[in-house]
Amino acid sequence: MAGASAADVRSILSLPNPSTAGPSQPRKPAVPAERARKPEGISRELYSLIGPSVPSLAAQLAKPRLKQKPNLGGGGRVKWEWRSFKNGARSDGFELSHWAKAGSDPNAEYPFAKYNVQTTSYVYSQEEYARLLEDAEWTKEETDYLFNLVREYDSRFHVVYDRYEYPSGPQRTLEDLKDRYFSVCRKLVRDRPWAGDEASKNQLLSSLQFDKERETTRKKYVTSLEDRTPEQVAEEDALFVELQRLEQNERRFKRDRDELLRTLLGIESGLPDVQVDEEGLNGAPQESKKRKRGGNAGADLDTPVSASPSVIALGPAIPKKAQSAKNAAFDAQNCIIRTEVPATTSSSTKVAHQPVYLRSYKLPTPKMTAAPKVAQVLGELGISHTRLVMPTRENCAQLEFLLEAGAALVETKKSVDKIEQDIRIAKARLDNRQSEDADGEGTGDAAPTPMDVDEVNDADADAEGEVDGRAQSVMSTRSTRSARGRRSV
Template sequence: MAGPSAADVRSVFSLPSTPGPSQPKAPPATERARKPEGMSRELYSLIGQSAPTLVAQLAKPRLKQKPNLGGGGRAKWEWRSFQNQVRSDGLRLSHWVKAGTPHDAEYPFAQYNVQNTTYTYTQDEYTKFLVDKDWTREETDYLFDLVRQYDQRFYIVADRYEYPEGPQRSMEDLKDRYFSVCRKLVRNRPWSGDEGAKAQILSSYAFDKEREVMRKKYLESLESRTPNEIAEEEALFTELKRLEQNERRFKKERDELLRTLLGIESGLPDVQAEEEGITGTSQAESISAVSTKKTKKKVAAEPETPTSASASASYTTVSLAPPIPKKQSAKSAAYDALHCIHRTEVPQLTTATATKAAHQPVYLRSYKLPAPKSANAHKIAQVLGELSVSSSRLVMPTKDNCQKLEALLEAATALVETKKQVDKIDQEIRLAQERLGQGSADGDADADAEEDTMDVDEPIEEDGRAQSVASAKSGRSSRARRQSS
């Protein structure tokens, strides 16, 4: 085992490590690069010392520095007596203050001692404006002293109110007397400010005694309710809501029935009368069908009233279409004609509530062109192609052009349908002619055979009818030949 080296001995005796003459001096070790802040240890081990310069931007954000309250060193405090300037009794108390604070400095919390405005009155003012048969001057002075002492806290004032040989006063009586005196003083004293400020002060002293008493009685009655009374009130409230819903539903059904039966004579909105030259019978049938449908759907069966008969006898048809648009003025019509504006009425729903599906958003007129049926689309396009007209696109989709294209599509559709019916009828006629020609040839052959057979056999009388056995046989044989052929 090797013995201790010289370096070990020097370290034990805390001697400086001086290398010998034979030992070469070790080169100074390079200072190891420090890992930048904001970079993980694994990432730094991968990239080594060649860290990019953007690492400085990844540094962790520092928290907000704590405020320096007073700088360095410790603050010295002194126990010092003070007097609150707001107090009128001259009481002196003591508290801790910083050394160096002036002795005559104002108490800092005196600014928070805000007093309410207190009113005083003279004997002359009381005699002119404040006299009340239920209140004496001495009791009024006693009330104002308590309100001033307890800073207008009327719950405390009512609890401490004990005027000798005076009647029992409630808190509402005390508030009514105090606020009424203040209002009279503000109203009758000279006012140097604006009227708005005076009105605001008067409104701050407004008090309704009867309403306050009623409110407290109502609250007491609510608090003293039993569970049965609470359940009964809830049931009554639910019944009231149900009755309101039924009333709205009945009103809606009544209006719809009146619109259907009376029409323009019912006086209800959203009813339009159109004059048409139809017979009374068809008019009666249309109205009776609509009324029967409405009656079966929503109301019980009722006997027919003379109103429906009078409506059926008239020549005015009832339509639930949107109301007649209002007539435009001459100036508005000229403006619309100059700017090519066409005004249309938005259709109104007859139901009480408008759903999202019934809403019609804004659209282009060219998007509402009717599209032909898929079965006839090719033929209609072929017909329009012969006229050099495109059924899918208009260069100028104005109102007149769209109407003309729609009429052209309807005419082309009718033409294609008519052509289809004509071809079908021609085919049926051709098949019928072929069937009739074959049947006539077979009929001639059968007739010859029947004549030959009937000359041989004798007729047999049966139930008053003459029938030949040979003719029956010949008939069966002819049917058999016809089927075999």
């Protein structure tokens, strides 16, 4: 293997060539290329791909600032002390202790005492009990015992029922206790004078309602559900599945029935998506008989052919019977207005019944050119045609009549203005002609002036002009002027 030459060594080590570089020329140090600093908010890989050519991304991808932590300490150290307190909701003077801030008021009210909300306790007198609250199954002593328990246990009736032990009294159920308590409260509220409004009193009475029989029936039903055997649960599940199957079959039968009615009765079935066949019932069988006999297709061109072979054509629609007097009276009493479906329809598919719509949507609208003027006319009368406060049938009819009358008034005004403008133009032309005649007779000069040329052009532009109530054509005007010129010459 041949050894490497000096040129190869210098090339490998990036040394200058001594033949080209002299000793007088110093070697310049390599200047490192300036690299653009990566902006904040952009990853290093993304910036190496896009480079510094898109500086706007730095503002969009700025590093989000985290939410600063709240300063809960207030900036200083708080001193706490062990302090005793009393709860204002207690009436036994019981004291407890807790940690409190040293600077707070020691005699301040306990902050959690406000959550001790007591229910309203009803108290009755001997006179009220004798007049309103007497009951054959309840004595006054037992009623007092019940109200004391309810007041002591804060209307928690399950606890009241558990603690209820009236001596020498009958056995009471929870429903008996609730029914007696709420019945007494309702009678007291209803009989005593009420300081508030009637709505609040009714609301309080509704909150004191209790149906003893319904509550007893509900509990019996819940008990029967809990006492079911596994065989009874399986039987109920099977019955539920059978009920779902019957409902599904009923929906399928109804769908098949609708399809059959659409096919056989057509538009008279009263069902949507009806294919209307206007040829009648006798057209299709005759055409089939002709085809079976071998007749050509062009033998009878006037006989129509049904577009769909699956649709049976019917004859003319059977007229509906007149409405009876009983049905008419029922419709008048309940404000029912029935509309007849048109017998002939131009479309091949027509829904037999008219969908529900609002009367205000069917109001006619004037033309776009006359709409602002009609609105101005109705505005002068103080009528808003954009929205009816009570869009009854009579109001809609009156509004439709007003819109039609306003449109007719605007059209009439437009025609009157046009006719008045034509009359003014005709009078101006007549005055010009009379002045020309007076000037021609005085000077005897029949030479046409520039004004005459303009008038001639005006006469050529108008096909007919009305002068003194008579129609004068362009040819008659020209002949009259030519004769006047010859006479003057």
